[in-house]
Amino acid sequence: MDKWYMQNAEQSDTVISTRVRLARNVSDLPFKSKITKKQMIELNERVKSALENINFGDNSFDFIALDSISEVERISLVERHLISSNFANNPENKMLVLSKDNSISIMVNEEDHIRIQVLSNGLNLEKTYETCNRIDDLLSEQLNFAFDEKLGYLTACPTNLGTGLRASVMLHLPGIEKSGGIPQLIKTVSRLGLTIRGSYGEGTKSVGSTYQISNQVTLGLSEKTAISNLSNIVAKILSTERATRNEYLGGNIQLEDQIFRSLGVLKYARLISSDEFYENASNVRLGISEGVIKETTISALNELMNLVGGATICARERKMLSPEERDKIRAKVIREKLA
């Protein structure tokens, strides 16, 4: 089965991926700060038995005891956005439920008892939420979730109370970034109850022009409203991004030069750090989206993003590598993919 990032994507000229997660806790066990070892193991068993007999066709689940895999494999899961670093750092008695295509990952015993996450390629908010919702329904039939009529789903941190829903979209915004529009965008978005941040670092400068936008408010808004608010604002940002690109790209030989130089680096370099990859892949992505580069695809870049993380490379090679060794293998993987 193709991994999620190889599947069909909408609006992939400006959107990299969509993620939806739901936070849930069972009503009869203490939350993370008070839960005992024994109770954690019991919770893993309960979630496992609730999901074990459900037929997801080809996309069946693996149940992974987090302390049964190596540290480098755990960091690789973080690099591929499948688990949080907090979850990876403290693996004792934790369980990850992962679908074959990696689109569904359920962290058991994270900050909340259960974190259901669904990832999709490109912009796909409604369907991604639907999948997440379906898994929540299935779990809810077997487990008694902590819920209050007024406060909604009860969570370990009050920021997630209510729907427990966090929906986010990873945007590629080189146009707005080049035109200096990011600070204004951040200001406007935060006034609308959403947050936006550089995907590979904090603050206003992001590696590879990628920005993650997500809803902040979870109480007093239905899931549907939260998703449609986000969706409307993303649509607006994307139209601004496209307009800016049109303005900047037409006959801009410097930019075209930059795009092709980046393609050159990715195709021929012998050592590439991960930041260098992200910066150049961003230019190439822009080139493909705008029809300047025709010899490779966005899908190939999306696949590379999931193959070239430092820990992911070490995990594949089954040994710890020095930064230079990693850079060498990374360059080779990229070269072969783009050949």
Added chain:
Amino acid sequence: MLCERCGKHQATTILTQTINGVSKTEHICSECAYKSGINDFFGGFSLGSFINSLGGVQNYSEKRCPKCGSSFDEIRENGKIGCASCYSFFKDELLPTISNIHGKALHVGKTPHGFIKRIEEKSETPKPKKEISEIEKLRLELQKAIESQEFEKAASLRDKIKELEAKQ
């Protein structure tokens, strides 16, 4: 160059953080970068300090949740609630924080399997309809503004709502 934090490994990441306009740059290794949670797709912000500032200086230590044994001081300290019962037990202490984060402290989303029935059984007499408050009116307008993509208007409505909420 060696990592400025652990001094052991080669620095591969340049971390620039801007807090309140002051930028600080560090060269760190990938292990330290990973440990500090950079690149964490899941990262949010911790609420511990937030709850702390709202809890004031009162001493709550004598009161403990009968189910999990948490005191409000513990909750303030780590920003995490002890168990589901804490929410009703420390309701008065937590509600101001909750309203501060979300504005409106009333859930309108999904209910878990089997819960709808429990509410229906409880509410035999329908509640009289309340008049719509000024804030609720503004919230409806905000919703409309977002739907029709009038973001400038939405932003100013949101500011107004914040102002009114602050007065309450």
